[in-house]
Amino acid sequence: MNTFKPVLTEHIDQKDCHTLSFYKSIGGYTALEKVLTMNPDHVTQEVKDSNLRGRGGAGFSTGMKWGFIPKDSNKPKYLINNADESEPGTFKDRLLMNKAPHQMLEGMIIAAYAIGCHTSFIYIRGEFYQEYKLLEQTIAEAYDNNILGQNILGSNYSLDVVIHRGAGAYICGEETGLLESLEGKRGWPRIKPPFPAIEGYLQSPTIVNNVETLSCLPHIINRGASWFKSIGPEKGPGPRLFCISGSVNNPGVFEEPMGVSLKDLIFDRAGGIPDDKQLKAVFPGGSSSAILTANEAMDVMMDFEELVEKGSMLGSAGIIVMDETVNMVQACLNIARFYAHESCGQCTPCREGTSWLVMMLTRLINGGGKPGDIDMLFEIADNIGGLIDFSKGSFGKTICPFGEAVAWPVRSFVEKFKGEFMEYLPQEKVVA
Numbered sequence: 001m002n003t004f005k006p007v008l009t010e011h012i013d014q015k016d017c018h019t020l021s022f023y024k025s026i027g028g029y030t031a032l033e034k035v036l037t038m039n040p041d042h043v044t045q046e047v048k049d050s051n052l053r054g055r056g057g058a059g060f061s062t063g064m065k066w067g068f069i070p071k072d073s074n075k076p077k078y079l080i081n082n083a084d085e086s087e088p089g090t091f092k093d094r095l096l097m098n099k100a101p102h103q104m105l106e107g108m109i110i111a112a113y114a115i116g117c118h119t120s121f122i123y124i125r126g127e128f129y130q131e132y133k134l135l136e137q138t139i140a141e142a143y144d145n146n147i148l149g150q151n152i153l154g155s156n157y158s159l160d161v162v163i164h165r166g167a168g169a170y171i172c173g174e175e176t177g178l179l180e181s182l183e184g185k186r187g188w189p190r191i192k193p194p195f196p197a198i199e200g201y202l203q204s205p206t207i208v209n210n211v212e213t214l215s216c217l218p219h220i221i222n223r224g225a226s227w228f229k230s231i232g233p234e235k236g237p238g239p240r241l242f243c244i245s246g247s248v249n250n251p252g253v254f255e256e257p258m259g260v261s262l263k264d265l266i267f268d269r270a271g272g273i274p275d276d277k278q279l280k281a282v283f284p285g286g287s288s289s290a291i292l293t294a295n296e297a298m299d300v301m302m303d304f305e306e307l308v309e310k311g312s313m314l315g316s317a318g319i320i321v322m323d324e325t326v327n328m329v330q331a332c333l334n335i336a337r338f339y340a341h342e343s344c345g346q347c348t349p350c351r352e353g354t355s356w357l358v359m360m361l362t363r364l365i366n367g368g369g370k371p372g373d374i375d376m377l378f379e380i381a382d383n384i385g386g387l388i389d390f391s392k393g394s395f396g397k398t399i400c401p402f403g404e405a406v407a408w409p410v411r412s413f414v415e416k417f418k419g420e421f422m423e424y425l426p427q428e429k430v431v432a
């Protein structure tokens, strides 16, 4: 029996759940009241102790990241809420913004307070117009009620929040591409180091956190780090929003504890596969994660560490399910097309390699396959995103992790479904 009680989405079915009055009626902004009486370093320590890891994709420790903000810098500090949500198969931040925007805003103010920030941004995906308009209302309500602006809730702390709309580029979800875009430039990722915590927005210390990560913060403050750590695996705990799409009867966003089994998510929460078809493969963490075969998927927990051990990643927890009717060469081409379109073009391996993948896969599908094509697909993928050897770290050859985000899924398609790719190669003539 599933005994987990949702944390982030507990109230999303209730009327007017997006309003300030509703949020206050369920205890909203009490965590902020508490935080405003705390030493900012203690807030960071509490978040560190909770073992909260980022929900945007990389899964880095949130408290540790905040700790990188230099204490001795007299430059302004910035907090950016990454609401770009462009990863294919991912649609959880949109739900949080629509249904629980004050929970997210409270999380932002807590994070901003902890790092000493007085101007914070929400970088929202351009296509999210409805959410943008709603967040404008959320922020106006907060200003009207002294939750934003000067001397928040009568304290000495002041914070302004500005919404910035993106213009539809996937790469602007990558934190340094986002920073460039926010500065009014083309969204070209930066070489790291320096990391944004040292040199981010306008060369000042900056923290970029995802919507879901920030939404966890009021709960950590109210219920404590130990409570949070007790949900799921200790090294990567907490509630998590899993987006399930593709070949399932009941697609949607499901809140479950970290470490839930992928099998339960697909066959219980999402109602299994339509028409009793067989499961073929799954992206466990958005389209940038290596796919799992049906056998692998039936035996995996949705945990940061375990998915890395299986040669994939939890990423944005966007689960895309493929059934037995899916043509894997076509699916691989679909993915390659997306990345070729979205490559920012700065790095040669990524810019050229993604286009080559599309050309080769298109040729294969159109009957023009050549004997060396499979090896060539591996070679191109490895030249973009390096060889996958998780025990030694990645061997990225590009400025940003986009290269790996192309190489890993493409490589996994060819490796795990090689037979299907081979069927597109010229067959040896059989002499009677």
Ligand SMILES: Cc1cc2nc3c(=O)[nH]c(=O)nc-3n(C[C@H](O)[C@H](O)[C@H](O)COP(=O)(O)O)c2cc1C
Residues within 6 Å of the ligand: 053, 054, 055, 056, 057, 058, 059, 060, 062, 082, 083, 084, 085, 086, 087, 170, 171, 172, 173, 174, 175, 176, 208, 209, 210, 211, 213, 214, 400, 401, 402, 405
């Ligand atoms: C190509 C690419 C796209 C990304 N898109 C997003 C995104 O849409 N939203 C997001 O929160 N993080 C995205 N990320 C991850 C961010 O770079 C960053 O790690 C994250 O916003 C940090 O927040 P967190 O620590 O709370 O996860 C993307 C990363 C890459 C490489």
Ligand code: SF4
Residues within 6 Å of the ligand: 171, 188, 189, 342, 343, 344, 345, 346, 347, 348, 350, 351, 398, 399, 400, 401, 402, 403
């Ligand atoms: S890896 Fe691709 S997306 Fe990232 S900076 Fe290089 S060209 Fe741009």
